Amino acid sequence: MSDTSFLYPFLSGNGPASSDQTALTVCADELAAAARASWAAGEILDQATLRTNDRSLDLAVRLVIECSTRRGRVFVIGNGGSACDARRLVRLLRPSIEARTLLDPVVITAVANDVGTERIFARQIESFVRLADVVIAFTTSGTSPNILGALAQARRLGAHTIVFTGYGGAALATNADVDVCLSVESSSVHRIQEAQGALTVALVSRVVSQLPKAAS
Amino acid sequence: MIVDACDSLAVAARCLSTRIVEGATLWAMAPGMDDHAHHVAVEFVHPSSVGATAVPAVAVTGQDDELLATMRRQVRAGDVIVSMGSDSADATFEVSRRSAAWGTDHVHLGWPDGESDRSLDPRTFVVRLDGDVAGEAALTRAYHLLWELTFICLHNQKLATHPSSTVDPVSCSVCADEATTTEVVEVLGNDRARVQSTCGPDVVDISLIDCVQTHDLLLVHAGVALRRLT
Numbered sequence: 210m211s212d213t214s215f216l217y218p219f220l221s222g223n224g225p226a227s228s229d230q231t232a233l234t235v236c237a238d239e240l241a242a243a244a245r246a247s248w249a250a251g252e253i254l255d256q257a258t259l260r261t262n263d264r265s266l267d268l269a270v271r272l273v274i275e276c277s278t279r280r281g282r283v284f285v286i287g288n289g290g291s292a293c294d295a296r297r298l299v300r301l302l303r304p305s306i307e308a309r310t311l312l313d314p315v316v317i318t319a320v321a322n323d324v325g326t327e328r329i330f331a332r333q334i335e336s337f338v339r340l341a342d343v344v345i346a347f348t349t350s351g352t353s354p355n356i357l358g359a360l361a362q363a364r365r366l367g368a369h370t371i372v373f374t375g376y377g378g379a380a381l382a383t384n385a386d387v388d389v390c391l392s393v394e395s396s397s398v399h400r401i402q403e404a405q406g407a408l409t410v411a412l413v414s415r416v417v418s419q420l421p422k423a424a425s
Numbered sequence: 426m427i428v429d430a431c432d433s434l435a436v437a438a439r440c441l442s443t444r445i446v447e448g449a450t451l452w453a454m455a456p457g458m459d460d461h462a463h464h465v466a467v468e469f470v471h472p473s474s475v476g477a478t479a480v481p482a483v484a485v486t487g488q489d490d491e492l493l494a495t496m497r498r499q500v501r502a503g504d505v506i507v508s509m510g511s512d513s514a515d516a517t518f519e520v521s522r523r524s525a526a527w528g529t530d531h532v533h534l535g536w537p538d539g540e541s542d543r544s545l546d547p548r549t550f551v552v553r554l555d556g557d558v559a560g561e562a563a564l565t566r567a568y569h570l571l572w573e574l575t576f577i578c579l580h581n582q583k584l585a586t587h588p589s590s591t592v593d594p595v596s597c598s599v600c601a602d603e604a605t606t607t608e609v610v611e612v613l614g615n616d617r618a619r620v621q622s623t624c625g626p627d628v629v630d631i632s633l634i635d636c637v638q639t640h641d642l643l644l645v646h647a648g649v650a651l652r653r654l655t
Binding site: 237240241242243244245247248249251252255289290292293294296297300399402403406407410 | 427428430431432434435438439458459460461463464467468471561562565566569570572573574577578
């Protein structure tokens with residue numbers, strides 16, 4: 210949460226949705242000022258995230274390139290906004306790398322309805338993932354049961370795993386099912402996703418710049 | 426850049442929150458980057474973890490012509506369209522110039538295309554961002570902040586007031602009275618056409634204009650189309 214969190218009381222559960230609406234007295238100018246403060250804090254977080262994850266990014270790049278040279282495939286997963294971030298990574302990787310999401314709503318609702326939401330990704334990984342593949346997961350909290358289940362399933366199948374997460378890595382930094390943990394030191398879901406966006410751009414940029422040499 | 430973008434975001438958030446209170450649906454599109462459209466929609470529909478109201482928000486996806494066709498078919502007067510990406514994307518450009526006829530507000534989070542001479546309608550709320558690949562991270566930050574500011578406004582009544590437009594309405598060149606931008610829905614022979622405007626469907630006289638076609642934008646005053654907007 211940024212220094213302007215007092216302007217977002219509803220984000221901490223104490224806001225007008227559950228208490229007196231007159232408690233909030235921001236004016237229009239403060240609205241723009243709040244945006245500027247959050248924006249600046251976000252940019253600082255992006256840069257810090259890129260610095261602290263530099264070595265992990267290199268490891269992630271190596272896994273993706275090795276996967277590609279072995280004719281493996283990259284599968285990307287995430288829930289909600291993180292599902293959108295998964296789609297973005299695939300969109301940016303696709304010109305260079307065989308990558309796809311596991312986000313077909315028909316499959317997901319089928320598994321969620323008949324088995325449970327915790328199996329929506331693990332079931333698909335069981336179907337698609339092979340030894341040479343890489344599974345990449347986006348999770349701001351690092352605690353989503355369906356992501357943890359998917360990583361465990363990928364590990365059982367011998368695939369490599371990369372996670373983008375928040376809260377400084379939380380439990381995923383030491384999770385035995387995770388090969389590379391790219392983490393953001395923040396507890397704000399929005400700022401985490403934005404910093405993960407910066408990591409995504411850096412990852413794709415390094416893969417694209419190193420792929421031709423690896424391929425040749 | 427940050428200062429301008431944040432000032433624009435504050436204005437756009439006040440517009441958006443006003444329209445939401447009035448019952449608007451939010452339509453999100455990002456030509457060539459559908460993932461961002463989905464992200465905006467999920468932000469507004471599903472903020473349940475913070476107890477915020479669910480806003481009807483829809484991701485419109487596909488190629489430019491599909492985007493425009495879907496918008497034309499589904500948006501209603503009072504709705505808000507949020508577009509993202511390059512200013513010169515066909516769908517964004519067309520949504521911008523047609524919003525007056527559709528009665529929608531248009532918020533654009535994006536960057537200019539240096540090679541294009543197209544410019545968006547002055548009534549579009551533009552949040553200006555850098556336009557390289559790294560700019561996509563800024564785009565995500567922009568719509569996250571749009572959501573945050575909109576919800577501050579929604580929970581603070583005095584902020585949920587649509588800022589007055591800085592653009593004067595288009596005037597009739599004969600009497601200086603206000604003229605209306607309309608989109609042709611169907612041509613009814615040589616001298617009449619069914620049109621859509623902010624005020625709803627109407628039939629207007631098109632005898633002063635040659636070769637009117639479906640989807641043309643016409644400037645109408647007192648039931649008569651005065652000229653075609655190109």
